Amino acid sequence: MKLTFLGAAGEVTGSQHLIETSSRRLLLDCGFFQGPRAESRRKNERLLCEPKQLDGVILSHAHIDHCGNLPRLYRLGFRGPIFCTEATADVAELMLLDSAKIQEEDANYLSRKLRGNHPPIEPLYTAEDVRELLKLFEPCPFGEWHDVGHRNELRLRFSPAGHILGSAITEIDINDAGERKRIVFTGDVGRRNMPLLNDPAIITDGADVVICESTYGNRLHGSSQDMKALLLKTLLEAEARSGRVIIPAFALGRTQQVTYFLNDLFNSGLLPPIPIFVDSPLATRVTQLFLRHQLELDADLQEVVKHDPDPFGFHNLTYVANQQESMELNRRTGSFVVVSASGMCESGRVVHHLRHAVSDPRNTILLMGYQAPHTLGRQLAERHSTVRIYNQDYPLQAQVLQLDGLSAHADVTDLKWWFEESTRHGHFGKAFLVHGEPDAAQALATTIRDYVDEEPIVPKFGESFEI
Template sequence: MKITFLGAAGEVTGSQHLIETDRLRILLDCGLFQGHRLEARRKNEKFHCDPKNLDGVILSHAHADHCGNLPGLYKAGFRGPIFCTPATADVTDIMLHDSAHIQEEDARYLNRKHPPDAPRILPLYNDDHVTEVVKLLETIPYGEWHELSKDLRLRFQEAGHILGSAITEIEIRDKGDWKRIVFTGDLGRRGTPLLHNPQRVEGCDVLITESTYGNRIHPPEDDIKTQLKAILNRAARRGGRVIIPAFSLGRTQTFIYFLNELHNAGELPSIPVFVDSPLSYEITSIYRKHASSLDAAFHRRLQSDRDPFSFPGLRYIGSQSESMGLNQRKGSFAVISASGMCEAGRVVHHLLHGLQDPNNIVLLIGYQAENTLGRRIQERMPVVRVLDQDIELLADVEVLQGLSAHADAEDFKWWFEGLGAVRGVGRAFIVHGEQESAVALSQLLDHVCDEPPTIPQFGESFEV
C-alpha cells in the first residue's frame, strides 16, 4: 500500500492524502490551499491524484481546507462517491456554494488587474460543479462500520472539532492482507462548548494525524471569558470597534455561544454585536437543525434559553448595504465577520476602514496561516496591504488562542494514550502543522509507535 501526501504536508492548508492499493485509490479530504492569492490559485488549479481514476473520497469535515476543492476535483473528472457524516453533508453543501461565489469574485478581480489582451482567468469552479459534486455525497453516521466494497470498510467516530467532524477508521485489503488506517482529520478538544469530546480509538497499522497545535497548551475557558470581557470593555471606554475575523463554520457559533453565556451571567458589556456574514447565519441554522448531535451542556442550556445562538444586542447582518453601513457607524460595537484568515469576504472591508484607528481592536480568534493577511496582522506588521492599499496598522491586536477548535498538546497526549492502550501504532505520519508543532507532536507520539513518526512533505510517497 502506498500513501502520498498532496496537501497539508509541511503546512496547514490543502488537506489531501492519497491511499493506493493493488485494487483501490482513495483520497482522504480534498481541501483548498489558502494563503497568498496567486500562489494558492496555482496550487489549487492542479491535481496530482488523477481524479478520473479515484474510487472515492473520504471527507473528514466541512472546513474549506478539507472540502473546498471537491468541485475542482469533479471538474477534473472525478465521479465517485464522497463519504461523510450527515451533518458534514449539510454543511458542505452550503460551504461549497459559498466557495464557488468566492472563486467567481476572485476571477473577476484578477481579470480587472490584468491587461485587456491577457488570457482571461476562470474561476477554479462554478456553482454548477458544486451542485453536481453535492450529489456524490454519501452519508454514514458515527459509530457504525460500513462495507464499501469487498476490500474496504469504513467507520466514523466523533472528532469534536466542528459539527459533523469525524475521525476516520479504515480497514483496507492490499494483496490479500488487511490493514487498519486511522485518520484524525482535525482533532478537537475536550470540554469545549457545543461538541462532544473526541472519541478515542484503538491502535492501527497506519496513523495520519494533524498537528496544528501540537506544541502548545490552550488556556482554560474562564481565562478566555475574562480576556473577552476586558477587550470589549476597553473598546466601550474608547468608543472604538472590535473587528473579529472568524470562520463562518464552527468558530463563529462557538464565539456567539460564549457571548451568550456572558450575557446570561450579566457580564457582557452593553455594546452592539453584529454577525456580518450571511454564510454564518446559514451555518448557524444547520447547527440548530442538528442540535441532537450537540453535547449535554447545550441541551441543559435549552431548558432556560430557547436559542443559545442569540441574545439581546446581537444582530445578524444580511445585505451588503447593511454591511457597508457598519463602516460609517459611530460609537462602540463589535463585528464578527468572515473570513477567519482575513483573505476574503466582508471582514476585509472592515479591516480596511478600521486598522488605522488606534481606538479600534482587531481580535483574532483562530489560526492564521503563513502568508495570509491575518498572519501579518497577528505579527503586528507596521503596514499591511488590504485590497491593494497599504494600510498603517494602528489598531490594537489581540489574540485569543483558547477558542481554537484544534486539540492542544494535552488533548493529543490523552488521545494517543488511547491508541497505545491495546496495540499501538505501526507507522505514524504527522500532517496539517507547521514544522515546530509537527516536531513537538512527534515527541508526544513516539512512545506508541513501532517506528519514529514521519513528517512528510508535499508530494512524498511512502510504502507501508
C-alpha cells in the first residue's frame, strides 16, 4: 500500500493525498491551492493524479483548499463516488458553485488582458461541471461504518472534527491482499470549547497510520471568550472615533461565529447601537445551512435556539441583499461594521471595502485568522506601509488587529490533547504531518513523538511512502 502527498505538504493549502492499494486508488481531499492568482492557476490546472483511474474521493470538509479542485477532477474524467458527511455535501454545493463563478470571472478577466492572437483563457471549471459533480456525492452519517466495494475490502467512518459545519475525521479500514490496515485522516482538526461546534472526536480503536494537520503546530490561540470581549472593545473604540470596522471573514464558519457572538452581545445589552452588515451572498446562504443542520451543533446552540430562533440575526444586523446595497456601504458616513468575504482578502466584496478603508486612521481592519503568504491579508497583518489593491497602491493607515481566538484550527495544545487522549485507547503507528508550514509541522512532530510508535514524518510535496 502506498501513500503519496500531492498537496498541503510543507504548506497550508491544496489538500490532496493519494492512497494506492493493489486494487484501489483513493484520493483524500482534492483542494485548491490558494495564493497569488498566476501561481494558483498554474498549480490548480495540473492534477498529479490520473482522474480517470481514481476509484473514489474521501472529502474531509468543504473548505475550498480541501474541495475546490473536485470539479476539475470531474472535468478531466473522474466519475467515482465522493464520500463525505451530509452537511459537507450541502456546504460543498454552495462553495463550489461560488468557486465556479470566480473561475469564469477570472478567465474572462485574463482573456481581456491578453494581446495579439492568444486564444481565450478557459476557466478551470464551470457551474455545469459542479452540477454534474454533485451527482457523485454519497453522504454518510456521522458515527456509522460505510462499506465500500465487495468482500469487506474497504470501509470508512466519519466522526466530528470540530473544524467547520460537517467537518470529519475519517477512519479507513482497508483490506489489501489479505493485509488489513487502518488509516486515520484528520482533515482539519478544530478546537475544544468553541462556539457552535462540537469538540473534535478522539479515536478509540488506534490506527496504523495517522495523517494529521499541523497548521498551528507551534502556536497557542487565545480564548474564544477573550475574542468576544476584544470584538466588543473594537466596536466601542470605532464608534468613539466615528470609524468603520472591516472584518474579512470566511463565508463558511467564521462569519457565523462572529454574528453568533454579536447576537449574544446584543441580547446582553452590551453591543453599541452601531449598524452591522454582513456583505456576502455566500455567507448568507451558508448561515441558512447552519440553521438547517443545527442538530449537529453544540449543546450551547441548542439551548440558545429554545428562546432565540435566529442566533445569527438581531435588530441592527443587516444581511446585504445585492451589489447595489454593497456599493452604497462605501458612501456611508459615521461608524458601521462590515463582515465580508474573503477571509484572506484576495477576492469578493471585502476587497472593495478595504480599498475604501485602508488609508483612513479612524478605521479598523479586524483579521480573524490565518493569512497565507503573499495574500493581501498577509500584507495587512504584516502592516506593510502600502498595500496593493486592484493594481493600485494605497497607504495603510487604518488600524489592523489580528485575532486568532476564533481560529477554526486546533493549536498545539489541542493537537497534543487529541493524540494523548486517542492513544489512551489504542496505539498509533506512523504519523504524517501535513497542512502546515515547515516550522509548525516540525514543532508538532517534536510534541507528539511520544504518542506514536515511529518518529513523525513531515512529507514533502510529491513524496511517496509504503505503509
